[in-house]
Amino acid sequence: MTTPRFSRTEIVDTASLAAATETISKHHSIRQPVAIIGTGLLGTSIGLGLRAAGLEVLLTDPSPSAQAVAEDIGAGRGLTQEDQPGTVVVAAPPDVTGEEVIAALQRWPEAIVLDIASVKTAIVREVEHAVQTGRITPRDSLRYLGTHPMAGRERSGPVAARGELFTAAPWVLCTQPDTPRQVIYVASDVARLLGATIYHMSPEEHDAAVAKISHLPQIAASLLASRLQDTSVQALQLAGNGLRDTTRIAASDPSLWVQILTANAEQILPELHGMKSDLDRLIHTLSQPTASGARLDVAQLMDEGNRGQARIPGKHGGPAQGFALVTILVDDTPGALVSALQAVADAGVNVEDLRMEHSSGYQVGMLELSVVPGHKKHLVDSLTELGWKVL
Numbered sequence: 007m008t009t010p011r012f013s014r015t016e017i018v019d020t021a022s023l024a025a026a027t028e029t030i031s032k033h034h035s036i037r038q039p040v041a042i043i044g045t046g047l048l049g050t051s052i053g054l055g056l057r058a059a060g061l062e063v064l065l066t067d068p069s070p071s072a073q074a075v076a077e078d079i080g081a082g083r084g085l086t087q088e089d090q091p092g093t094v095v096v097a098a099p100p101d102v103t104g105e106e107v108i109a110a111l112q113r114w115p116e117a118i119v120l121d122i123a124s125v126k127t128a129i130v131r132e133v134e135h136a137v138q139t140g141r142i143t144p145r146d147s148l149r150y151l152g153t154h155p156m157a158g159r160e161r162s163g164p165v166a167a168r169g170e171l172f173t174a175a176p177w178v179l180c181t182q183p184d185t186p187r188q189v190i191y192v193a194s195d196v197a198r199l200l201g202a203t204i205y206h207m208s209p210e211e212h213d214a215a216v217a218k219i220s221h222l223p224q225i226a227a228s229l230l231a232s233r234l235q236d237t238s239v240q241a242l243q244l245a246g247n248g249l250r251d252t253t254r255i256a257a258s259d260p261s262l263w264v265q266i267l268t269a270n271a272e273q274i275l276p277e278l279h280g281m282k283s284d285l286d287r288l289i290h291t292l293s294q295p296t297a298s299g300a301r302l303d304v305a306q307l308m309d310e311g312n313r314g315q316a317r318i319p320g321k322h323g324g325p326a327q328g329f330a331l332v333t334i335l336v337d338d339t340p341g342a343l344v345s346a347l348q349a350v351a352d353a354g355v356n357v358e359d360l361r362m363e364h365s366s367g368y369q370v371g372m373l374e375l376s377v378v379p380g381h382k383k384h385l386v387d388s389l390t391e392l393g394w395k396v397l
């Protein structure tokens with residue numbers, strides 16, 4: 007069960023397809039109802055997205071309040087003993103996901119069972135072990151497919167859920183050589199209906215990739231933010247975007263990350279050693295900053311960072327697209343943000359990305375919009391004409 011069928015990564019850019027046709031096809035092969043096991047951030051977001059696509063969704067969570075909130079915000083209705091889901095999505099913490107997958111395969115002998123945990127090899131091994139010990143049959147295990155949506159937030163629980171969380175996000179399907187087509191279709195359709203971009207990888211390829219692009223960034227952000235514990239309030243007041251950009255995910259749930267990092271330790275360790283050697287190099291260089299070659303070495307380190315950063319794909323996949331930034335000063339009053347965005351819409355310009363910055367002590371915010379470079383001048387002119395202050 008561990009040999010990858012896909013030696014290369016296959017990409018089906020469903021988000022671009024959807025954009026081209028302006029609508030995501032609602033036709034799908036998902037067997038209903040869909041049961042979601044675990045109604046935290048991810049489970050509830052999936053429920054909301056599938057409900058919006060018109061699917062029947064059943065919810066269950068050992069925390070009655072998490073389940074009640076998920077039901078109240080419209081992610082589905084409570085699962086009952088009599089229900090026979092056709093598809094099950096396990097959205098529980100990683101260290102109980104394997105057991106929940108096995109329990110679902112046992113309890114609903116016809117259902118296709120997916121999980122969305124952040125690590126994949128450990129869970130595949132648990133399912134294999136359940137086959138070896140006779141808890142489930144090899145045939146049962148074929149109804150399971152491990153998946154991972156590469157979208158989330160630094161907050162947990164159903165209150166933070168959003169049905170649009172997965173729009174244009176990568177969604178990995180850890181397809182195995184013997185995974186039946188029907189199971190792949192169902193998993194693909196779940197991701198596609200939620201607006202995600204599908205990638206096929208083996209569990210091992212997945213875990214190696216996320217060690218670099220998700221787990222190391224989390225560690226770096228946590229270690230960096232940890233330095234702030236003893237930083238004076240006066241110094242923290244000066245914090246600008248640099249600190250905010252590099253520490254957002256340090257607010258993530260520690261119990262989730264304990265599970266992720268320990269489950270993928272084997273893949274993470276080489277990344278940590280690589281980072282340690284870069285740090286050692288910088289410490290060595292900066293301990294004699296005026297020595298011959300020191301400045302060159304620092305410049306090289308920064309340049310290596312530039313090169314790595316430039317390789318991160320942009321919003322639409324592929325090479326990073328350099329959007330132009332337009333910053334508008336917006337009053338900190340109700341409705342001001344809506345008016346600003348309406349003015350942008352009236353100018354006929356699409357917003358590729360946006361963020362809001364507040365300077366402490368001021369009653370104004372800075373609305374930073376990313377737009378296609380060719381549209382920048384027209385947008386700035388239109389907004390200025392309407393009386394908006396564009397920085």
Ligand SMILES: NC(=O)c1ccc[n+]([C@@H]2O[C@H](COP(=O)([O-])OP(=O)(O)OC[C@H]3O[C@@H](n4cnc5c(N)ncnc54)[C@H](O)[C@@H]3O)[C@@H](O)[C@H]2O)c1
Nearest residue numbers: 044046047048069072098099100102123124158159162163
């Ligand atoms: N948070 C992210 O950014 C993110 C992104 C992608 C994937 N994931 C994965 O999604 C899964 C859920 O993460 P989350 O962020 O939604 O966490 P969360 O803490 O918001 O929700 C987890 C939910 O699972 C419930 N739960 C605990 N034990 C359970 C069990 N045995 N059976 C069923 N439910 C159980 C909890 O009560 C809670 O409501 C994890 O496996 C995580 O690795 C998280």
Ligand SMILES: O=C(O)C(=O)C[C@]1(C(=O)O)C=C[C@@H](O)C=C1
Nearest residue numbers: 124155156157158159160220255
């Ligand atoms: O954007 C965030 O807040 C995330 O934590 C998302 C993120 C990531 O991109 O690393 C974190 C862990 C998950 O397994 C998947 C996605």
